[in-house]
Amino acid sequence: MTQGVVQTAVSLIYPARCLTCGDTVDSDFGLCGKCWRDTAFVGGAICDLCGTPLPGHKAEEALHCDECRTVERPWQQGRAALLYKDNARKMVLALKHGDRQEIAQPAARWMAQTIRDLPLDNALVAPVPLHWLRLLKRRYNQSALLAQALAKLIGASQCPDLLIRTRKTTPLEGMTRDERFTMLQGAIRVHPKRRRRIVGRQVLLVDDVMTSGATLSASATACIDGGATAVFVVALARVAKDT
Template identity: 60%
Template sequence: MRLLQTALTAIYPPRCLGCGDMVDSDFGLCGVCWGKTAFVGGTVCDSCSTPLPGSAQDEVVHCDACLRAPKPWKHGRAALIYTGMGRKLVLQLKHGDRQEIAKPAAGWMQQAVAGMAADNALIAPVPLHWMRLVKRRYNQSALIATHLSAMTGHEVCADLLERPRRTPSLDGKTKGERADILDGAIRVTPRRRHRIVNRPVILVDDVMTTGATLAACAEACRAAGATEVCVAVLARVAKDA
């Protein structure tokens, strides 16, 4: 087995996820790409993971936007800021058929979500409409969720949520327009409803912009009987990104 692994490494040497240069191990970033990746750290909003000034330790803080309009979930965490290499990786995973990015993405998210939810929390990805899933061939959020489940020990239910109708892109839409578009667009899959009754849920997505889609998912979970909902995303669009 070791000889086979050595032979495969010689034929297919590990490549940087960002630029393709050779690196020491699989699913890694070279020094240059690592420097271009903005990992979330320091003081962040407990709801949406937006970076905040100051150095609050062991203190729950929220950004002004979440104070004005609280999110329908308990905690929200992001691994990266959606800029530079973080943005590139999200787009490659989402639209470039770079499914191998899902595993390291889950690894970066693992530390961010550590201790965020109870041990019996159920991981669920944000769903795609079936027409979009057929076109893309995979749900990038489901790929991340599956790897995150393996790393954290939390059970995963890839089809907990569904989109009974297709919705247009939310890009450029106002808060009210997004709410109207998503009204009734996401629900708990009827045959999976029993999985979340009296149980916490961790919603997983690739990127959070305004949080409208995640809010629709969280509200659907709460309406179906989830005790609480937390959110974990690979990247967060920050106001200063």
């Protein structure tokens, strides 16, 4: 029996379902038409550093949002596939806390689309890290699942444990931007046994959600300090004001 026949038989028994509402869809790990329309994909004019949608049309020159004009970003460019609201928020929370690990594959496809204009040159793909105690409780790092799937899609090498958290930090929800940056200062560094992999090389950092950018900033700074030539970032979803 060929692989195609097996896949057809499986699809008849277990038809593909929409990631958010559960309705039958035409392809694996997709969204139905209604949920697709109700999902805020990022497009058009965006901030070149964090991926936030901006008013107006896509421009030739790099645009920056108000936040990125006031906060120094240690990375070169950044992108996000979705706005963190409605269906996107549901999918992120399901991936992060609901053990819906199958969401990582389609999410990585959306992320691959949003980074296709970045000048990546043999970049090493790596996730932002979880502290080992949190990883033990959750059993998996959702950003690592995204990074693994994304690296495979774009044909890049990846390192799931490139970065480590040197201390356990409290959850960032509810903190101000300055509190988030202070909390994460010095909390992330390159794994001593993985440093050789980034010296003189670009790094593409992957996270599930970008809010203030504090976690990505700490991770990017660690990569630069560890010898990376440049850092790019991509998040599945960006927390941003509606435009």
